[in-house]
Amino acid sequence: MNTAILESILTCPHCGHAKQETMPTDACQFFYECENCKALLRPxxxxxxxxxxxxxxxxxxxxxxxxxxG
Incomplete structure (x- = not known):
């Protein structure tokens, strides 16, 4: 069994700002606010x-x- 990678770089589609974040392992993250332009990202x-x-x-x-x- 492989271990999941927990780090991902999120890139805002509005301004291009990228930031490395740690992903939760027990829940989906439906919303994320870009720290640069404050856009609220949704899947x-x-x-x-x-x-x-x-x-x-x-x-x-x-x-x-x-x-x-699930």
Missing amino acids: KMGDCCVYCSYGTVRCPPMQEQRGCC
Whole structure:
């Protein structure tokens, strides 16, 4: 069994600001406020969380192919 990567760089689609964040392992993160432009990011349609939409690494449940928030 592989260990999930817990660090992901979120990039704001509005201003391009990028920041490394630690992903939660026990819940989906539906909202994220960009610290630069203050835009409130939400998952894109079909994605379970902001990390799957805007991160460099998908969330831990998706990495482990067990589905998110299940």
